Amino acid sequence: MPELPEVETVRRGLQPAMEGARLVRLELRRADLRFALPSGLPAALEGRTITAIGRRAKYLTMHFDDGVVLISHLGMSGSYRIEDGAEAAMPGAFHHGRSKLSAHDHIVFHLTGPDGETRRVVYNDPRRFGFVDLDRADTLADNRHLKGLGLEPTGNALDGTRLAAMLAGKATPLKAALLDQRLIAGLGNIYVCEALWRARLSPRRKAGTLVTRAGLPTPRCHALADAVRAVIADAIAAGGSSLRDYVHADGSLGYFQHSFAAYGQEGEPCRHEGCAGTIGRIVQSGRSTFYCPTCQR
Numbered sequence: 001m002p003e004l005p006e007v008e009t010v011r012r013g014l015q016p017a018m019e020g021a022r023l024v025r026l027e028l029r030r031a032d033l034r035f036a037l038p039s040g041l042p043a044a045l046e047g048r049t050i051t052a053i054g055r056r057a058k059y060l061t062m063h064f065d066d067g068v069v070l071i072s073h074l075g076m077s078g079s080y081r082i083e084d085g086a087e088a089a090m091p092g093a094f095h096h097g098r099s100k101l102s103a104h105d106h107i108v109f110h111l112t113g114p115d116g117e118t119r120r121v122v123y124n125d126p127r128r129f130g131f132v133d134l135d136r137a138d139t140l141a142d143n144r145h146l147k148g149l150g151l152e153p154t155g156n157a158l159d160g161t162r163l164a165a166m167l168a169g170k171a172t173p174l175k176a177a178l179l180d181q182r183l184i185a186g187l188g189n190i191y192v193c194e195a196l197w198r199a200r201l202s203p204r205r206k207a208g209t210l211v212t213r214a215g216l217p218t219p220r221c222h223a224l225a226d227a228v229r230a231v232i233a234d235a236i237a238a239g240g241s242s243l244r245d246y247v248h249a250d251g252s253l254g255y256f257q258h259s260f261a262a263y264g265q266e267g268e269p270c271r272h273e274g275c276a277g278t279i280g281r282i283v284q285s286g287r288s289t290f291y292c293p294t295c296q297r
Contacts, residue, residue, distance in 0.1 A: 032128075033106060108122050160221045200296050
């Protein structure tokens, strides 16, 4: 499933094509994705101008000039493709490939830009695990998909003190706590593995051990908060660098996967200086976890 940096990369790619454009026609090629498409979807959006393309955790939000918001989740295999004249571009820096087969094109946005140019933005999803929903800007925080999401791991909001408050008293494995979307929104398997490696923390460690009895963050807690922010920022930056040439991108791989130090590196030497360990793989809650048993404690 695309994680926060991939969704943010998609958002940045869609911005120049969609913001300020008028949605002339919304073409629905099927009645459902993971869930049934919202009733009256074309009527709610056609003729309106898109004012902003936003993101909350792993959700894209398309804001229209009358206050209506289209929420989009990419699921396992969803992607957007921009068709501008003869050019076709797929914004995104996905670790796993994305389809361009027209048989999997399910929603088509027919747009007219502020300059009068026409273009299409196509939602493609072979496995149809993605979905869309309708809401309004003034009730968006209470939407069933967005309500209860935790802190965004971008910017400076996530620090050791905030992280300590989330982890205090938790006996769950540290990796499971970081994947809890009610605590930190948008973190997924790949970047949790990378952040734990950077902070030299075992994914098996009890989450509460990073907090003192007085509820204060330990140095390891501060290090983990820094690592989470850094790995997300680095991944977004890598996606952004691929976006600069996104017209020619095939949508399969971005650049950050070349920097993986833990994820998918089973059997490879640990990259930490002075560590003679080897990256191993375990399964936690049905997901593969990659880490160095030697230096991650």
